Amino acid sequence: MRAGPAVQGLGVLALTLGVYAALFDDIAGVAVSGVIALFILFRAALFCRAVTDLVSSVVVERTAGKRIIRQGGRLPVRTLVTYDASFPLSVSAEDILPAVAILDGVQVAEERKSGHISIRYVLRPMAAGETSFGGVALFVRDPFFSGTVRVSRSDLCLPFLRVVPESIREQGYGRGIGEGLGEGGGQSLLAGEDIRGFHEYIPGEDLARIDWKLSAKFGSLYIREPEGLSGGAPLVIIDLPDLHDSPRAEDFARFSIAASGEAEGICTHFDACPLLLISGGEIVTYVRGSPEQKEFIAALAAIRPIERAGHLYRYLDPASVRARVRAPPAGGEGAFRGRLISLIPTFGGEKGPLPFRLAVAGAMRSSGAAAVVIYATGRGDCSHLSQVVMEALHQGLGVRLRVPAEEQGHVEREVGAGRTLQVEVI
Template sequence: MLTRPGWLVLAGAVGSFFVGRLFGLVELYLLGASLVVLVALGVARVLLTRLRLEVGRQVTPRRVHAGQPARVELTVTNRSDRPTPVLRLHDPVTGTQGATVLLAPVAEGLIVRSAYRLPTERRGIVGIGPLGVVLTDPFGLATVRAQAAPRSELTVLPRIHDVIPPPVAGGDEPLAGLRQVALATSAGDDFSALREYVVGDDLRRVHWPSSARHGDLLIRQDEIHWQGRTTVVLDTRVHTHRGESFEIAVSAAASLVSAAWKRRDLLRLVTTAGFDSGVVGGAAHVEQLLEVLATVAPAQPGSLRGLMESVHRGGSASVVVLVGSVGARELLSVLSLGAAVGSAVVVATAPGAGQRPGTTGVDTRANHPDILLLDDRPFAPTWNTAMLTKRARRSRPRGIGR
């Protein structure tokens, strides 16, 4: 109820009464009484003021990637028949001291608008509110707060970089076990082959001109489109990450998921903390994966090898493993398990990965074309360079350079 100045004035009043009684000074009694009356008037002012406000809050947009702008727009409508006093709107915001907006007196029936920006430098959930309207007396001695809007949230997704999609696994299944049959056009010519009719075939698939020429019923056989799988493995073990290496790994995972989806791959995201999305496809599922990455946090040690074995049982896929600071032996082990699934690349985001124990030199076993040691280099250009080199190496005719 009382503000800090209000408590100080009240303490001054008590002190004036005490000193006035000690020395018999009537003036100090009067001063103390005046101060008490001043505080009482301030309290009465805030308690008797009746506000009829309609306050709206809109977060725009509700989901952004790290670094993108987001703002809160406030709308205040005075439904009373008299102007409001000076109002202070305070909105708590996660990670900050909150946002404070001062409004001059709002006339009756008037609508005023204000806005402030939200912090989006780091991924995560930004809590907003509950919004409070703070009314203070003219002397700043007493205050009262009323809730005007409930709590809202802004989801800050990981920062996404423009990267090349992971290499396609050589053993990708058609649609990863799902078939998308291309429907024939009305002209009946959109098919890849013809085959003889089998009892149970849909007669609407009969290609009548070819059937008339051959004397037997022929069925249009549509082309089955191939679709790749991409599996992103995120090492969340807290002891393997240093400094910003975990954030780099999360941003890399989001970038790879986005790039693979642009290629229309089926996606799977797994972490050493136990999360497994399963094989998913579609824009809604991709958004869910990004939301998971927005809130993922370093966890207690898990089994990376056990996780890779479960990935191995999931079928053919292009696997990208994002780890922190691990030794060359574990890097090669993870790469071997990933390569058994299809195509595999291991990216170490923490400085010191692949080093010999007790030294600062990189173990020669970690010098593998499918192991990327960032060593403080930015992920996107390092990844893109490695993928272009890998692509060029695959397309080079055998015998050249020997």
């Protein structure tokens, strides 16, 4: 409860009269000061009682676009808050989102008639599982006081929502990506790829893959399936950040929720999925795919920043170095190019793959994966990610690299130099 300008003014007046009465022994001043103080207490009691009665009269009717929604998808919500308008209070309301959801835009509230507040907004659930709303927040005020009340009765938290992992896909959708029907995401066909077949459009797939001629012929949307995109479960690789270069706690929590939720969805869909946890130039954990997912879930629970024991600072593969040689900075081009070419044997890895890359290659071969999906924070040096991507491409596996939005450009420059690589936002 917060005091309004009227109470603040009365409080200053009462204090001033009290000080004056004490200094000059003015009984009338003491009486007036006391009356003002009692009036403030009386108004506070009236405000608290009115708010209590108001809360007990609140009824919420909430309508969600659907009860089962994909992780990260957009869910439009409309909430109607009704209350007894006979109380001498001015009321506004705000919906309390589920704990695992974020707001997409802003909540728009309007009072169409007295005692009826309509709220419209769109939310995005970021973690899979069962969830519900948190109730409503009421902002109440009268001429003297104001306050915020969170009402979380069970009847105000309906409906319950089921959030399915973003990675669940239809059988036969394809190989290479392994998991991919992200909401609004997807991958475009590369030049020269042949079409293996078609399937009906599923909400959330990339609209760039729609075959408009076939869709117009049959009156329904159909998606092109590229040749070679069919197979088994992908190898999920999660890069744990260095303890001394990790994102803020809240940023890493969002990354962890998204990465573990998608990885769990992949494992659930394929009944088994190999998982590789790395950090810099070392392998932390490798879990073979098996129908029993206990080890997989336990490994996901260990996603956290760690003290890195191995680094691959500025290790560049020959393709990356040649790409940088072809685009030297302005000024002194000849000297710079000659000097850079002389460093290629040092930074280009002509002595053979590093032990880290050899270990990753063994994990990829033993997993029998059809593709590789990499989740990384993308902070700092990305030499180890370059090694992972190089080996995956060497083995002919499709690669998806998913990083936070703020690191996308950095990772594209560091890892994607000299090769075709799609870096996506998680």
